[in-house]
Amino acid sequence: EAASSEPTGLPIIYLNTENNSEIASKDEYINGNIRVVGGRNFPSLELMDMEIRGRGNSTWEHPKKPYQMKLDSKQEFLGMAEDKKWLFLAEYSDKTMLRNRMAFELGYLSSLAWTPDTEFAEVYLNGVYNGTYHISQKVEEGGDRVDLGDSGFLLEIDQLERLDQDDVSFNTDRYLVNIKEPELVLDDAQYQYISRYINEFEDALFSANFANPTTGYAAYINIDSFVDWFLINEIVKNVDAQWWSSIFFHVIPGEKINMGPLWDFDLSFGNVDYADSQYAQGWWVRDNEWIERLLDDPAFVQRVKTRFAYFKSKQTHMLNQIDDYAAYLQYAQAENDDKWQTFGEYVWPNPVFFDTHQEEVNYLKTWFTNRMTWLDGAIQTL
Structure with missing residues (x-):
């Protein structure tokens, strides 16, 4: 199943495993290689050796699997600061694909020392389109990640x-x-x-x-x-x-x-x-x-x-960000759903589910708006 010819505007990542092996374990890496076609907005990556394994707890049980990839050497990846390990979040049960990203947006606005950087990408696994993935830095020690000095x-x-x-x-x-x-x-x-x-x-x-x-x-x-x-x-x-x-x-x-x-x-x-x-x-x-x-x-x-x-005071900014990302994923989410067909279906643990990406996004925005309104009152009573 190739993606249709509709360009999504996202970078494309080609993952290949040795002998086209299935990525079946969360413990054992298997060998392979990776190539990134960045398009207009992202740096490309020439063919490079990598290792890959499954990851996640509840998310590993879904049909679209999340992965951890380890490059041969530290590399900038999709414009993010160089490192070896990169996470491929499937965002299978979050049909907006935006909840992790929007929580991280709050992190970028905060005083927290470090919040993971992320980008979205189209992923092909052994030549077959596998959907839109949310590529993230891993929570781990490092000067440009969690800075633990020499002894932390x-x-x-x-x-x-x-x-x-x-x-x-x-x-x-x-x-x-x-x-x-x-x-x-x-x-x-x-x-x-x-x-x-x-x-x-x-x-x-x-x-x-x-x-x-x-x-x-x-x-x-x-x-x-x-x-x-x-x-x-x-x-x-x-x-x-x-x-x-x-x-x-x-x-x-x-x-x-x-x-x-x-x-x-x-x-x-x-x-x-x-x-x-x-x-x-x-x-x-x-x-x-x-x-x-x-x-x-x-x-x-x-x-x-x-x-x-x-x-x-950042509420409007956040709502605008949701709209911007939803527009950015307009084609990618449709391709992803052609592959995985989750819109209009219950996926654990959705409390509600809608037929379109836009309706999912609207639910997210309404929920967030109502949440901020409730907290605005409740925090005054602490």
Whole structure:
């Protein structure tokens, strides 16, 4: 199934695996090569060796698969800063294909240290058109990604059943924390240090004098990063950000804990049917235990109010961005649907589904508008 001759305006990525092998594993890379035809707006990439594997949790179960690709050497990719690893997000259950991108747009507007850069592309796999993909930088350590210096840690609140066998994690009283980077040995000095430090922070946060600016939680965290992480995840009502997964934070020894980076927003902006995060009204991430406790401090609440006013001032910008991206994907999303035929069909976990891309986009815009209206009132009552 080739794409039709209708040019979509997106760059085209040709992925080929050795012996046309299927990409069947999330653990084992298979060898192959890649070529990018950038067209007018993007740099091309000459044929280059790569390795590729599956990725994702719930998203891996869909027929259109997400991938992680590792290039032979660090390369700029579709104009994004050079690196080896690139993620191919399928955006199968988000029929707008825009939820991850719009959450990241909020990240670009925020004070968070780094938010992944992304571009859309058409992908051919072993000569067969495989749809429109959202190509993203990976959440990992690096000078132009998560800057951990020489000794920092990238951490993720996660679930035991989601861990890989070689993952190293520790527990606080409230969460399981997976050490994403660096690769550690259980109970070595670095492990002892970071598990103790995060537990000390949590103990301070839940202590009687938690609001004391020198001995309370403020001694441990970059407060602005917690405010922005909370507000962005609350605005889009990211289902996983309450306590489940993809809750990233990072710390360099001797410095404060930073929340972020943002990750995994396909089940946000109302695209979920198994949780109250479906609705534009109501709190969600406020019930994260760390956030809930921080909001017991009037000084933190005041920062949240001030910062929400800033994000509220960006509402029109965000709605315009949605329209711009929807127009940009006008042809690509149609080609993608010719291949995958999801419009008008239930795809887990859609609460509603529509016959056209524009109707999906309108639902996203209406949901976002209603969300900002509700929060504008609710935040005043904190």
